[in-house]
Amino acid sequence: xxxxxxxxxxxxxxxxxxxxxxxxxxxxxxxxxxxxxxxxxxxxxxxxxxxxxxxxxxxxxxxxxxxxxxxxxxxxxxxxxxxxxxxxxxxxxxxxxxxxxxxxxxxxxxxxxxxxxxxxxxxxxxxxxxxxxxxxxxxxxxxxxxxxxxxxxxxxxxxxxxxxxxxxxxxxxxxxxxxxxxxxxxxxxxxxxxxxxxxxxxxxxxxxxxxxxxxxxxxxxxxxxxxxxxxxxxxxxxxxxxxxxxxxxxxxxxxxxxxxxxxxxxxxxxxxxxxxxxxxxxxxxxxxxxxxxxxxxxxxxxxxxxxxxxxxxxxxxxxxxxxxxxxxxxxxxxxxxxxxxxxxxxx
Ligand SMILES: [Zn+2]
Numbered sequence: 505x506x507x508x509x510x511x512x513x514x515x516x517x518x519x520x521x522x523x524x525x526x527x528x529x530x531x532x533x534x535x536x537x538x539x540x541x542x543x544x545x546x547x548x549x550x551x552x553x554x555x556x557x558x559x560x561x562x563x564x565x566x567x568x569x570x571x572x573x574x575x576x577x578x579x580x581x582x583x584x585x586x587x588x589x590x591x592x593x594x595x596x597x598x599x600x601x602x603x604x605x606x607x608x609x610x611x612x613x614x615x616x617x618x619x620x621x622x623x624x625x626x627x628x629x630x631x632x633x634x635x636x637x638x639x640x641x642x643x644x645x646x647x648x649x650x651x652x653x654x655x656x657x658x659x660x661x662x663x664x665x666x667x668x669x670x671x672x673x674x675x676x677x678x679x680x681x682x683x684x685x686x687x688x689x690x691x692x693x694x695x696x697x698x699x700x701x702x703x704x705x706x707x708x709x710x711x712x713x714x715x716x717x718x719x720x721x722x723x724x725x726x727x728x729x730x731x732x733x734x735x736x737x738x739x740x741x742x743x744x745x746x747x748x749x750x751x752x753x754x755x756x757x758x759x760x761x762x763x764x765x766x767x768x769x770x771x772x773x774x775x776x777x778x779x780x781x782x783x784x785x786x787x788x789x790x791x792x793x794x795x796x797x798x799x800x801x802x803x804x805x806x807x808x809x810x811x812x813x814x815x816x817x818x819x820x821x822x823x824x825x826x827x828x829x830x831x832x833x834x835x836x837x838x839x840x841x842x843x844x845x846x847x848x849x850x851x
Contacts, residue, residue: 546618549608553618557587560621564629576607576614583629589614593785596628599771600785604738623735627760628767631841634760639843642684642711643835644704646793647671649717651694656720656809660819663809664692667716670806670824674716677832686711701796705754712765712838713801714831715793718818719808726811727782730770731803732762733795734788741787753795761800761842768841769802769834776830780817804831 543563545556561569561578568579574589586595592603601624605617616625627634647667649655655663668689675685686707688700695703704713719725731741733755739745755762766786774781784805794801806827807814817823 545613547610547615549610549615552605554605554608554610554615555618555621557614557616560616560625571614585625587614587616594620594625596625596767597771599767599774600783601628601767602741602785602787604734604788619735619737623738623759624763627764631764631838634764634842638710640710640712640839641682642686642707642709643678644686644688644707644711644713644797644799645671645675646688646700646704646713646715648715650689650692653694656718658809658815660815661809663718663720666718666806666809666818666824668692670716670827673824673828674714674831677828678835681832681836683835697792698796700793704793704797704799704801707799711799712835713793713797713799714769715791715801715803717803717805719805720810721808722810723812726808726814727784728770728773728777728807729784729805730766730786731789731791731794731805732766732786733759733801734790735759738788740790749790753790754798755795755801757798758800762794762802764842765800765838766802768838769804769831772834772837773804773806773827773830776826776833777823778826780823780826 543559545559547554547556557569557576557578560566564580566578566580566583566585568577570577570579574591576587576589578585578587582597584595584597587607589607589609592606594601594603594607603617603620603624605620608615647664647670649662649664649667651664653664655667657663668691671687672690675687678685686703688703689695700715704711719729733753734740734749736750736752736756737745739749763786770783770786774783789803791803794803807818807823809815809818
């Protein structure tokens, strides 16, 4: 993941936090003019707020903005962001994110939706500014499916069994590093989605929640993907926007932490899998575990059981070990990134 853009002086810390707070305020409370004054160059396109890439470049101290046709690249030390006009795909340090709205233009400038800036780009670039992402020692592992629900199946195995095997392996790594692990299930037993949420929410200390799955979807589909809860106003992946999408869920309390956690897990597993990986991106969804769990949460899909090559990989111990190790490294890095909160230090 991109390293945190640590402002160079305490004055910069203060200014950075001040503008971010102003920026995240509800749109009804902040007029377009006020935002313009804060330097965000806010405009409305198709009913949504957009900010210019020039403003993003200034605020996050990118050193270079290069546009060639529809391709746009923002660069600074240790961070590269690649965008395409008309596309929702964004690469940050070569990890793929799926924006809620496509990148667009107005006049000669390129614009990104305000919700993608506030709910995705900002927490990824500045995880140390995430509020209420306190230090944690507990990891809740949710091996998807089980019992009467085998999940995806192929000739060699069931998703429920692979999910549990991955969870047990990751639990071992985490325990060895001193983390407390809460397993939603540690045997081939069925739990409803509501029961999983209830068990996770019975953990009262700071924790993170990771739901483990393998995918299905025809012989062509392949790759890993990581889901985090859609922020209010953003639909479930591939679905059209519904009125109920505007309502905040329990999981939305951690919107910023959710995307930061997804980023570090997705990027770290991709690196560990190396040439065996295919990046489907970090996506938004309204799965019930993501909506209901009160801890920062992600749902990880570790490859397609329906793809002939990936089916063999998933059954392979070293592939599972690479995923577990990638997640372990990610959890360590995430804990470090959010554990240095400039706001908390000021109290
Ligand atoms: Zn599943």
